[in-house]
Amino acid sequence: MSNFSRRDTLRLLSAAIAAVGASTALPARAAGGKITVLNWKGYGTDEAWSLEAFQKATGIEVVHDYFSSEAESLTKMRTNPGAYDVVLLNSARVSTAATEGLIEPADLSKVPNAADVNPDLLANPNFTIDGKGYAVPWVWGMTSIAAREGIAIASYKDLAAPAYADRFAMDDDAMIAVAMGALMTGQDINDPQDLPAITEALKSLKPNVKMLWSSEDQWNKSFAANEFDVSVFWSGGAVRSKRNAKLPVDFIVPTEGAIVWVDGLAMATDAPNPEGAAAFIDWMIDPKFYVEWATKVGAPASANAKALAALPADDLSAQVHKPEYMVSKNVMSAMPDERREAFNNLWQEVKAFYAE
Amino acid sequence: MPNKATPQRASKGARILPQWVSTTALLLPAYGWLTIAVFLPLLTMFLFSFMNKTPMGKAPIEFTLRHYRAFIDQPYLIKIATNTLLMGLWTTLACAILGFLAALALVRCTHGARRETLLILILLPFWTNGLVRVFSWTMVLRENGFLDNIWHWIAPAAGSIAILYSREAIVIGLVHGYLPYMILTCYIALVTIDDAIIEAAQSLGARWWVILTKILIPLAAPGLISGAVLTFVPVIGSFMEPRILGGKVGVTMGTVIEDQFTQAFNWPLGASLSFTLLAVTMAIFATFSGVLRRGTGGTA
Structure with missing residues (x-):
């Protein structure tokens, strides 16, 4: 009200x-x-x-x-x-x-x-x-992987690797999470047809998920406190963290490409x-x-x-x-309310699974 | 005397308005404010909960009941709700034990100015911004945080004791925030207990645990129960503490509802979940209403 x-x-x-x-x-x-x-x-x-x-x-x-x-x-x-x-x-x-x-x-x-x-x-x-x-x-800018210097990530699927057990931070954003799941499963980020596959792909990250961040400040504090090594993050945020806070972070775009705004x-x-x-x-x-x-x-x-x-x-x-990261098909688009709601519910379900 | 008084009273009665007018006039500001500040927003949210989408822009609005089926359509919500209620239970229990003991200490072991100083110290968390309070806990609880460093200093070989991003961390943060309610309500209940009752019990040979369980707790029950209600209800709706201290385990009904309002822009679902939560809370209190009535002095 x-x-x-x-x-x-x-x-x-x-x-x-x-x-x-x-x-x-x-x-x-x-x-x-x-x-x-x-x-x-x-x-x-x-x-x-x-x-x-x-x-x-x-x-x-x-x-x-x-x-x-x-x-x-x-x-x-x-x-x-x-x-x-x-x-x-x-x-x-x-x-x-x-x-x-x-x-x-x-x-x-x-x-x-x-x-x-x-x-x-x-x-x-x-x-x-x-x-x-x-x-x-x-x-424009991107959302993709930000990792501690020296870590190489070739594909989003690598995020589920045991090497990063309890060392991965996810962005608490339904649209980004679903888009990343779509890239992991080779689907269109704006209109994925197989939502259950995305749910499974995101759930497979559970052993590695240490935290969900929701603000740039929170990301910086937790990264500086060495709470995680690999994360989903904004390109601009990674540049700021490296330039202003001198954090040892690299921004990586895996083969599937970045999520672009x-x-x-x-x-x-x-x-x-x-x-x-x-x-x-x-x-x-x-x-x-x-x-x-x-x-x-x-x-x-x-x-x-x-x-x-x-x-x-x-x-x-x-x-x-x-410039090669600026791929037109990876630009986040407008979507009907029903799809947005389905994405939000999917992410809520995955978060509940992480919390178990 | 009465003969003299009657005309006087009549003339006064002619000048003042009937009693219901003054009652209404006195109540109007409070009830008017309640209507605007509580009833209307709640009613709006209740109406929103039956809409198919957030009323914004030009899109037509349809009425639907489907948001109230959320617990059936999205069964994982039941697990979240259970965890939330458990979180509320643990927080309330911890608050009740700590709050009761603190209030007891205040009442039995302090006097005058010192008691007032201690009361102010207890109320301090109320005066600090909630966000600041929660973030300071992250500094204490995180790996290489305050507690962890002290522990490493005492026992260098032992592992980390950092508990940030766990259910325990959420409960600690919530207890810190809501403990003052419990201390105050228990304090008010305990301070009214006559010292003579306890002295009588002691003179009849009652040990401390008998005094505690037979005298202090039953007589302080109204304070304990109102403190529990004041703690439990906001705790199960809390979202800031779970989000910041809970990390990935910090998924509660509060955060789910917050997401609907801030991220998903799905006010109807957020509203319907809030009202479902309200119904569950009321059902819980209705179930225990007998205990509550007895506790708050219905039969005393």
Whole structure:
């Protein structure tokens, strides 16, 4: 109930903000110099140095609105039509936003840097629906194996090896667990047909499972305390642990591949400034911006191959995020509620088995 | 005198409102608050538990009873529920023993300012953030943690005694969190026992265990029982302690319900599991209601 009413309050508040925004938007549009971006706070688009340079180059002023959960970003778009120009969307949310008419197909002719984005990824059904590209892939990351330096893992099946008895940490996330089970059993990570096989594959890890982690901080503390050697972990998290906490960790992608997430930038329906939106998206996937972002602040891997290649060779993130790991079929996708529920129940059953 | 008083009372009665109005006015804030803060959220969750999906977005909502079949469709939930109830039982038992003894020590062996200081020390866990409390336990219980290091220092050859990520660790964390309830309820019950009763028993030759089992425990039973209820109910719904201290064995009804709300975004299933748990708890208390009534002074 508290969530429900808070959502309603938010809706009212954002409607009020939209009303104020609409009354002030007109003169701004006449000047042709303002766009509104909807994103997580501190996630690349709102770097002050970049926005200054962008305004100098194009004369467009960028203002931000933030969300604190992916569900909230959709709610904000639903309740404030015409308020946003550029929105950040995870690959699994693009199709929802597109079918609800919240975003418009991207005109790639106005985003020249999109030519350097992996064409396989551009054509991914998460971004291209009915032949129309709705969002431009921006940054990506992986979930795969992080192990103590010196340990080699060739396949996810090796995780069940007796060598790692009581030394394996699993990510307490139903979607990741099922996707990994699907990779172990050679199935599609987004639509596996044989769920019992996945249950068995995950259950086979039981003698090795020491703990289930649910936050990066918890992972770092437990790894530092030598509680496990091998784990399922995020690529970005592994880079941070190695760079910031100096932990002896290697990120490994076995032969089956990694579980990939992609964040894209899309143009909102009825955007007040579509030209400005396209220019900003282009700016965001430009290698020049990316290299500065990644080296100055730290960033996930760019979907632009040229941007990734432009990173200094000793950059940890560049070493971890090899372009060949960005496999389109391993991108986590949107899924119907029934399947999501089945995945959650499967993981709950496996966790109960681990707890025996 | 009565003749004089009657007109006065009548004139006063004309000025003040009927009694039910003032009663209602006095009760309204409390009951209004209860309605908003307790009844409405519970009712909403109860309605959610019959929906086929979380009401969000534009998707149409259908009503279904299938979430209440979860224990049949997903039989592993029964095992989780059993473990959860056992966890509640052990925690309550440990709290009852430790809490009763601590309250007894407070009442029988301390006076005045020292007693107040000790009471405040006992209440300290209440003032610290629960998360901080639980994480500090991970530091103590983990391998190469505080306890383990001391043990290695005493007995270098012996193996590790780290018990983080076990059921024992969960119970330790829960007992630490809920012990103050038990101490306070037992303290209130014990402090009312007249010293003369114990002195009488001693003068008649009663040994300490007779005094304990025949006098102190029966007279403190109301405190013990209300403490047990106050401990057991939140413990079987707890999710933070099992998750952080239990590692892979920390799968309880609390964590399953939490997962439904935070990860799976399946509020209806989470709500129906909560109400099933509520029904089980109420059934347990109904079964023992005779004992409870006797214990809380129904026949005393």
